[in-house]
Amino acid sequence: MIKQLSTLDQDFEPQFEKLVARDASVDPEITRRAEAIVQDVAARGDEAVIEYTNRFDHLNLKTMEDAIVTREEMLQALETLPADQKQALETAAKRIREFHEHQLEKGWTITDSYGSVLGQRITAIDSVGLYVPGGKAAYPSSVLMNAMPAHVAGVPRIEMVFPTPGGERNQLVLAAAALAGVSRAFTIGGAQAVAALAYGTKTLDPVDKIVGPGNAYVAAAKRYVFGRVGIDMIAGPSEILVICDGKTPADWIAMDLFSQAEHDELAQAILLTPDAAFAAEVQKSIEKLLPTMPRKAIIEKSLANRGAIIVTRDLLEACKVADTISPEHLEISTENPEQWVDHLRHAGAIFMGRWSVEALGDYCAGPNHVLPTSRTARFSSPLGVYDFLKRTSIIHVSEAGAQALAPVADVLARGEHLIAHATSADYRLKK
Numbered sequence: 029m030i031k032q033l034s035t036l037d038q039d040f041e042p043q044f045e046k047l048v049a050r051d052a053s054v055d056p057e058i059t060r061r062a063e064a065i066v067q068d069v070a071a072r073g074d075e076a077v078i079e080y081t082n083r084f085d086h087l088n089l090k091t092m093e094d095a096i097v098t099r100e101e102m103l104q105a106l107e108t109l110p111a112d113q114k115q116a117l118e119t120a121a122k123r124i125r126e127f128h129e130h131q132l133e134k135g136w137t138i139t140d141s142y143g144s145v146l147g148q149r150i151t152a153i154d155s156v157g158l159y160v161p162g163g164k165a166a167y168p169s170s171v172l173m174n175a176m177p178a179h180v181a182g183v184p185r186i187e188m189v190f191p192t193p194g195g196e197r198n199q200l201v202l203a204a205a206a207l208a209g210v211s212r213a214f215t216i217g218g219a220q221a222v223a224a225l226a227y228g229t230k231t232l233d234p235v236d237k238i239v240g241p242g243n244a245y246v247a248a249a250k251r252y253v254f255g256r257v258g259i260d261m262i263a264g265p266s267e268i269l270v271i272c273d274g275k276t277p278a279d280w281i282a283m284d285l286f287s288q289a290e291h292d293e294l295a296q297a298i299l300l301t302p303d304a305a306f307a308a309e310v311q312k313s314i315e316k317l318l319p320t321m322p323r324k325a326i327i328e329k330s331l332a333n334r335g336a337i338i339v340t341r342d343l344l345e346a347c348k349v350a351d352t353i354s355p356e357h358l359e360i361s362t363e364n365p366e367q368w369v370d371h372l373r374h375a376g377a378i379f380m381g382r383w384s385v386e387a388l389g390d391y392c393a394g395p396n397h398v399l400p401t402s403r404t405a406r407f408s409s410p411l412g413v414y415d416f417l418k419r420t421s422i423i424h425v426s427e428a429g430a431q432a433l434a435p436v437a438d439v440l441a442r443g444e445h446l447i448a449h450a451t452s453a454d455y456r457l458k459k
């Protein structure tokens with residue numbers, strides 16, 4: 029069952045360190061296997077992708093053509109969805125698109141005192157590959173979250189890969205791809221799909237960047253191909269941290285913890301509260317509600333291995349502990365959450381107040397649900413339009429500018445013993 033800790037406990041520090049230790053999800057054997065698959069796909073292309081897909085996902089592909097899902101098939105899936113699903117998907121897609129449109133960046137220029145123009149040009153990446161996980165569950169919401177910012181950024185070629193264990197093409201996944209502007213999809217997954225996107229095969233031209241969450245094989249393959257292609261981040265198991273003043277119904281908080289615990293046995297769900305009686309109440313809610321959950325076994329393992337209810341001295345101390353954890357999702361389930369948010373700097377997404385339940389962020393609030401995990405929120409951001417844009421510096425030096433800057437470059441270049449640099453600058457000086 030979930031651990032109960034208090035910051036007043038004598039051994040709180042070592043217990044806390046054990047709780048937030050991050051190496052639980054990296055297995056060297058998985059890394060070795062994933063890298064071998066990537067190398068094989070790089071060498072043998074389509075043939076290797078087909079073999080691995082048939083082996084791991086139990087398909088019967090004869091050629092890569094059998095794995096292709098066309099734009100027409102995606103649109104067909106959208107048109108034939110049950111009305112409630114179509115409407116929900118469209119509402120979510122609209123909100124996600126509108127939110128991400130605010131992230132579009134514009135280029136800029138400045139003109140210096142010599143009339144030289146300096147600036148930054150923004151262009152979209154030419155081609156991206158979206159990894160949409162499909163091993164244990166299908167994630168239409170992740171299609172929207174990955175593809176929509178790419179589409180808003182103006183990426184012309186958006187390829188999607190998604191494993192279809194047993195060959196079932198999830199219609200919601202295809203419909204979401206239609207709404208979010210995916211150009212073409214392949215029913216392939218795992219390390220072999222990442223390799224196909226990175227190195228290209230006869231059927232699939234290589235892409236410039238690969239984004240999207242996945243299991244340990246996908247993460248290891250992304251790490252391996254980074255450098256050849258760009259990647260977004262290595263997303264680890266889901267995390268939720270709730271700070272509560274003890275006045276939100278205990279069942280709500282228990283279910284919020286379950287909502288991320290149900291993703292994975294390695295997911296992390298933590299409650300911080302200064303109210304010890306409330307902590308006990310949430311514990312009771314967990315015991316009451318857990319047997320009713322279809323994914324009970326996963327939730328139980330996740331809470332037992334990586335979950336905790338921590339009683340703090342006060343809400344300010346709860347904020348300090350939360351900042352150390354730097355969680356993927358942080359709910360401030362208190363009165364006047366604005367009062368606490370300035371004390372919190374590191375989190376993928378902050379949900380303010382009792383009504384801002386994390387599940388809304390997963391599907392339809394608007395912000396992206398692909399977020400930094402495993403404490404990487406200290407230096408990393410949610411997936412966004414900016415991940416699909418790149419910047420190019422523009423330098424247009426006037427004749428007068430060259431006269432002023434060449435002597436500066438000359439001195440610095442000679443200081444570095446780079447005489448060709450110095451001389452090429454000096455050639456621009458008027459005699």
Ligand SMILES: NC(=O)c1ccc[n+]([C@@H]2O[C@H](COP(=O)([O-])OP(=O)(O)OC[C@H]3O[C@@H](n4cnc5c(N)ncnc54)[C@H](O)[C@@H]3O)[C@@H](O)[C@H]2O)c1
Nearest residue numbers: 084161162163164165191217218241242243263291397398
């Ligand atoms: N952060 C997010 O936004 C987000 C969103 C959705 C899902 N997720 C996470 O993504 C993960 C998805 O994992 P998943 O497994 O369900 O799907 P997945 O698509 O990531 O992995 C399935 C693939 O793994 C490969 N694989 C499985 N066993 C293998 C083996 N023994 N050897 C080699 N390859 C093997 C297969 O090729 C298979 O197609 C979960 O941890 C989930 O929590 C995260």
Ligand SMILES: N[C@H](CO)Cc1c[nH]c[nH+]1
Nearest residue numbers: 167169170266267390397
């Ligand atoms: N909470 C996940 C990211 O940690 C995203 C997701 C998809 N579907 C439901 N939830």
Ligand SMILES: [Zn+2]
Nearest residue numbers: 287288291390
């Ligand atoms: Zn979720």
